[in-house]
Amino acid sequence: MNRLITRKIVDNVYRLKAPQRSLSTDAGVKLPSSNSGQEHEQMQGFSNKIQEHDIAIVGGGMVGLAFACSLASMPLTKHLNVAIVDSNPALLSGVCIKKEDPPDPRVSTVTPATISFFKDIGAWKYVEEHRHAYFDKMQVWDYTGLGYTRYNARDANKDVLGCVVENKVLLSSLLSCIQSTDIQKTIYPSRLMTLHRNSSSMGVGSTSSGSLSYEWGHPVKLDLTDGGSLCAKLVVGADGSKSRVRELAGFTTTGWNYSQNAVICTVEHSVENQCAWQRFLPAGPIALLPIGDNFSNIVWTMNPKEATDRKVMPEGEFLQDVNYAIDYGFGPHPKSSTSGNGGIFSWLKPGVTLSATECFEVPPKVIKLASERMVFPLSLRHANDYASKHVVLIGDAAHTVHPLAGQGVNMGFGDAFALSKVIAEGIAVGNDIGEVSLLKKFEAERKPENIAMMAILDGIQKAYSVDFGPLNILRAAAFHGANYISPLKRTIISYASGEQRLPIFS
Ligand SMILES: Cc1cc2nc3c(=O)[nH]c(=O)nc-3n(C[C@H](O)[C@H](O)[C@H](O)COP(=O)(O)OP(=O)(O)OC[C@H]3O[C@@H](n4cnc5c(N)ncnc54)[C@H](O)[C@@H]3O)c2cc1C
Numbered sequence: 278m279n280r281l282i283t284r285k286i287v288d289n290v291y292r293l294k295a296p297q298r299s300l301s302t303d304a305g306v307k308l309p310s311s312n313s314g315q316e317h318e319q320m321q322g323f324s325n326k327i328q329e330h331d332i333a334i335v336g337g338g339m340v341g342l343a344f345a346c347s348l349a350s351m352p353l354t355k356h357l358n359v360a361i362v363d364s365n366p367a368l369l370s371g372v373c374i375k376k377e378d379p380p381d382p383r384v385s386t387v388t389p390a391t392i393s394f395f396k397d398i399g400a401w402k403y404v405e406e407h408r409h410a411y412f413d414k415m416q417v418w419d420y421t422g423l424g425y426t427r428y429n430a431r432d433a434n435k436d437v438l439g440c441v442v443e444n445k446v447l448l449s450s451l452l453s454c455i456q457s458t459d460i461q462k463t464i465y466p467s468r469l470m471t472l473h474r475n476s477s478s479m480g481v482g483s484t485s486s487g488s489l490s491y492e493w494g495h496p497v498k499l500d501l502t503d504g505g506s507l508c509a510k511l512v513v514g515a516d517g518s519k520s521r522v523r524e525l526a527g528f529t530t531t532g533w534n535y536s537q538n539a540v541i542c543t544v545e546h547s548v549e550n551q552c553a554w555q556r557f558l559p560a561g562p563i564a565l566l567p568i569g570d571n572f573s574n575i576v577w578t579m580n581p582k583e584a585t586d587r588k589v590m591p592e593g594e595f596l597q598d599v600n601y602a603i604d605y606g607f608g609p610h611p612k613s614s615t616s617g618n619g620g621i622f623s624w625l626k627p628g629v630t631l632s633a634t635e636c637f638e639v640p641p642k643v644i645k646l647a648s649e650r651m652v653f654p655l656s657l658r659h660a661n662d663y664a665s666k667h668v669v670l671i672g673d674a675a676h677t678v679h680p681l682a683g684q685g686v687n688m689g690f691g692d693a694f695a696l697s698k699v700i701a702e703g704i705a706v707g708n709d710i711g712e713v714s715l716l717k718k719f720e721a722e723r724k725p726e727n728i729a730m731m732a733i734l735d736g737i738q739k740a741y742s743v744d745f746g747p748l749n750i751l752r753a754a755a756f757h758g759a760n761y762i763s764p765l766k767r768t769i770i771s772y773a774s775g776e777q778r779l780p781i782f783s
Contacts, residue, residue, distance in 0.1 A: 305360065305463040305507065306369055328463070329495050330360040331710060332700075333509035335469045335522050337363030339385070339444065340672030340689035341515030342451035346398040347697035349458035353704045354697060358461040360507055362499065364468050372449035374407055380543045381443035382648040384574045386553065386566060386683030388439050391690045395450070399457065403450035404442055410569040411437040412553050416638060419557035422609035427635040438553070439683075441566045441574065447686075467501035472512065472525040474667060496667045496711055511711040512668045513696070515689075520674035523660055528670060532658030532677070535738065537561050538584035539655055539680055540577045543648035544599065546641040547571065554640045555681075556603055561738075562681050563602045565640055572647055575599060576680055578655065588650045595650070599643050611637050655679055657735055663692075663724060664716035671696055676727045679738050688727055695722050 305328055332348070334341045345361060348354040361368065387395075395401035415438055418425035430438050455462060475496040495508040514522025523530070537560070550567040561578025568574050577599070579587070587595060601607075658677040663670045672689030696719045703715040 305465050305505070327498070327506045327508055328360070329358075330463070330507060330509045331357040332511045332513060333360040333362060333497070333499055333507060334513045334515055335362045335499070336514065336516030336520075336672070336674065337361045337365060337368045337464070338515060338517060338672070339447050339451065339686055340693055341513070342448065342455060343394075343398070343400070343690050344513060344515060344671060344693035344697060345460070345462065346400055346451055346454045346458070347394075347693050348700070349455060349460035349462075350398040351697060351701050353701040355458070355460050357710075358463075360463045360465060360509065362465040362467060362469055362501065362507075364466055364502075366466065367448065368452065368464050369466055371452060372445050374445060374449055376408075379648055380408065380568055380572050380574070381445040382542050382574065382651055383444040384441050384566065384568055385444055385447060385686045386439050386441050387447075387690075388684075388687045389435065389437065391687050392440060394690055394694050398454060400450045400454035403453045404440075404446060407443075407446040407450070408569040409440055409442045409446065410551075410567040411440045412551060412567050413437050414552040415555070416552060416640075417555045417557075418611050418637065420559065420607035422611050425611040425637050427637070429635060441553070441568045443568065465501060465505065465507065467503040467505060469499055469516065469521050469525070470502045471500045472522070472668070473498040473500070474526075510667065510709070511700075511716075514668065514670040514674040515672050515693075516674050518656070518658060518673040518677040520670065522668065523670055523674050526665060526668040528660045528662055528665070530658050530660050532656060535655040535657070535679060536580060537578045537655050537679075538581045539653045540575070540579065540584050540587050540650055541653065542575050542646060542650040543568065543572055544575055544596070544643040545571050545645040545647045546573060547644055548641055550641050552638070552640075554603065558602055558607055563599075564681075564683075565603055565643075566683075573641075573643070575643075577602065578679075578681065581654070584652045588652050592646045596643055596646060603640050603643070610639065653680075657731060659728065659731060663720040664713060666713045667711035669696065669716045669719065675723075676731060678731055678734050681738060682734055684730055684734065688730060691726070692719075692723050695719055 334345055337345075341361065341363070345359055348357055348359060392401060395404065413430035413436065415428040416425060417428075428438060430436055475498075495510050497510075497512050498506060498508045499512065500506050512522060512526075514520050514526070516522055544565075549571055550565065550573045553567065554565040556563055560580055560583065563575065563577040566574045566576070577587075587598065590598075656677055657679060660670050660675045663675050671692035673685065675692065676685075676688060678685050678688070699715060699719040699722070700710050702718075703710055703712070708715045
């Protein structure tokens with residue numbers, strides 16, 4: 278039995294390694310494999326045949342590249358021929374990061390689960406070459422002064438709660454990682470314009486009007502904005518919240534826009550910040566995230582009018598507003614309970630409240646603006662399906678969330694890992710990688726988890742959007758509960774780290 282399965286796997290891998298059909302047509306740039314020593318090969322010209330790939334990844338952002346790296350890291354998928362379509366010039370020229378460069382105002386808080394994933398695919402060593410900041414403490418409180426929670430990695434027997442990394446560092450690390458692998462990869466420096474799906478599964482193309490044309494050999498043809506085309510057995514939409522793949526493949530979505538924008542920027546302190554801070558204000562949360570050296574990143578949610586004003590106001594005034602918001606404004610600091618009596622939770626057994634001894638701390642003062650200020654509209658959007666025949670969605674193309682808990686790209690990395698694993702399992706048993714039943718396994722694994730996370734984030738957003746006496750007290754009770762009850766605290770840390778599945782779905 279085992280021999281049979283092994284034979285099947287070897288056959289399938291051999292089939293995937295068999296020479297691909299003719300290469301010609303549009304301007305794809307083939308990247309060299311790590312040990313081939315080939316120069317970049319620019320393919321130009323035009324002919325009737327279009328280039329064929331096993332997988333076309335539309336969107337070479339953090340999630341699309343992580344998916345490519347994950348495929349390259351697995352024995353059963355590293356033989357695939359992958360195309361990456363994205364007009365971001367960094368994909369061809371690389372991201373040049375110098376130590377003295379100012380920090381990128383766009384950062385991501387990555388969870389321990391993401392760090393493990395990056396280590397497994399071989400990308401974390403590149404992150405460690407650049408600025409990044411592990412943090413082992415986090416303090417969350419609200420402006421009413423009624424309660425606070427301090428999380429410490431040691432509450433959950435961990436070394437760190439997460440790591441804050443500039444997006445340009447994540448992107449460049451994934452690029453270095455993919456370039457160091459042997460997977461066949463071609464970058465198309467363009468954007469997806471249209472998709473044509475084959476009506477049969479015989480690999481014979483048909484135009485959208487239904488008439489047969491024999492110009493492409495794989496089930497989906499992609500036309501690009503630069504006039505080029507390619508075809509693939511599977512199209513992976515990793516093209517962000519306004520996904521063209523999602524639209525063209527006819528996936529419907531559910532969601533809404535929040536009447537909130539996020540102002541983000543990098544700021545400087547006179548001392549190094551080693552804690553992640555988040556304070557809930559009447560108009561939305563402000564987060565101060567350590568990013569290494571004496572820098573922190575600010576993600577500040579507010580109404581769109583305030584965001585527009587704060588983007589352009591003089592630096593001095595802006596810094597004053599930031600310090601007011603993160604520290605002394607709106608209301609008093611919560612009182613520290615060093616006695617450990619637990620207040621409303623004093624009836625709990627002493628062993629359960631062990632973690633309540635951490636005092637409230639005042640965040641470090643912001644003294645300088647260290648980057649431009651950027652404004653992002655915020656929304657929640659979820660694709661009702663992630664998979665259909667030969668097309669699948671991952672990352673923000675499948676789900677866009679409020680950034681208040683820094684989970685968005687972590688959810689996308691979870692998709693990237695799950696999809697590559699499902700494809701490997703499909704190859705092992707001889708499945709067609711574009712088969713909808715295979716892709717639905719990926720959807721079944723990721724959708725419940727993503728929906729649960731979205732519901733929690735949306736719930737927190739809504740709970741903190743209302744300034745109403747009784748609700749404020751309930752929120753304070755929630756802070757107290759999270760601070761005093763050790764098992765609850767451990768559980769929250771575990772979920773936020775991405776290391777434990779949400780209980781309703783496990
Ligand atoms: C203010 C803010 C703060 C955030 N902080 C965090 C955080 O701390 N932690 C966290 O986990 N998440 C955070 N997020 C969310 C995170 O930024 C997103 O989840 C993440 O960027 C999604 O990555 P992605 O690769 O799926 O999409 P994107 O980053 O949007 O990348 C999509 C790529 O597709 C390309 N593309 C688009 N259209 C086409 C097309 N037609 N053809 C070809 N290519 C195309 C684009 O050029 C781009 O490169 C934050 C978001 C915001 C707004």
